[in-house]
Amino acid sequence: xxxxxxxxxxxxxxxxxxxxxxxxxxxxxxxxxxxxxxxxxxxxxxxxxxxxxxxxxxxxxxxxxxxxxxxxxxxxxxxxxxxxxxxxxxxxxxxxxxxxxxxxxxxxxxxxxxxxxxxxxxxxxxxxxxxxxxxxxxxxxxxxxxxxx
Numbered sequence: 001x002x003x004x005x006x007x008x009x010x011x012x013x014x015x016x017x018x019x020x021x022x023x024x025x026x027x028x029x030x031x032x033x034x035x036x037x038x039x040x041x042x043x044x045x046x047x048x049x050x051x052x053x054x055x056x057x058x059x060x061x062x063x064x065x066x067x068x069x070x071x072x073x074x075x076x077x078x079x080x081x082x083x084x085x086x087x088x089x090x091x092x093x094x095x096x097x098x099x100x101x102x103x104x105x106x107x108x109x110x111x112x113x114x115x116x117x118x119x120x121x122x123x124x125x126x127x128x129x130x131x132x133x134x135x136x137x138x139x140x141x142x143x144x145x146x147x148x149x
Contacts, residue, residue, distance in 0.1 A: 001036045001053050001095070004028065005083050007103035009043035012073040016132035020102045023129050024068045027100055031056050039064055043075020046083040052090075080107050081116070088120045097124045101143070105136030114139075117147040125149040 004024050012020060024039070031037055036053035037060075040046050049067045054060045080101065087099060105128070107113055117126050127149040128140035143149070 002027070002031060002098045002100060003038050003040060003053065003087055005040045005042060005080070005099060005101045005103075006068065006071055007043070007078060007080070007101075008041045008071050008073050008075045009078040009106075010073060010076060011078060011104055011106050012132070014073075016104050017071065017073045019131040020129075021068050021071060023102050023131065024100075025065065028061065028064055028068070037064070039067055040083045040086075041067075041071050041075065042078075042080060042083045043073075044077045044079055045075060046079075046086070048086075078103065078107050079109075081109060081113055084113065084116060084126075088116065088124060092123050096148075099124060099126045099147075099149070100129065101126055101140070102129045102131060103140065104132040104134065105130055105138075105140045106134075107136070107139060110139050114142055114146050117143055121147045 038053040039049040126147040128144045130137045130140045
């Protein structure tokens with residue numbers, strides 16, 4: 001299972017969001033057909049594409065591509081804790097849940113995010129992809145490291 005979390009906060013305006021969309025599409029289009037997936041856009045709030053992860057079918061893939069392409073950077077602050085908290089509370093899957101976070105890393109409450117990712121690392125790994133020239137690569141790398149991503 002893979003969950004792609006796309007940062008659509010105000011700091012992602014311009015080329016940052018364009019690059020983030022490219023990464024999200026690349027991940028999605030190379031997803032094994034046997035995997036389930038979902039997408040989440042976040043800023044001050046978050047929006048899930050599907051209520052629960054779906055199978056990787058052509059129809060679901062097309063819906064996901066449209067969701068990514070129609071994303072705009074207008075969601076205020078970078079509150080990544082909201083989508084992560086929701087994912088950590090989901091029922092566990094047979095294998096580890098893989099979260100692909102695509103962001104500039106300018107995250108609110110970074111200590112809480114790192115602590116929660118570490119506490120949930122037995123069932124959820126976070127792989128971070130930094131976009132933008134001013135991306136907080138230190139925090140994104142730390143997030144991946146503490147979660148086993």
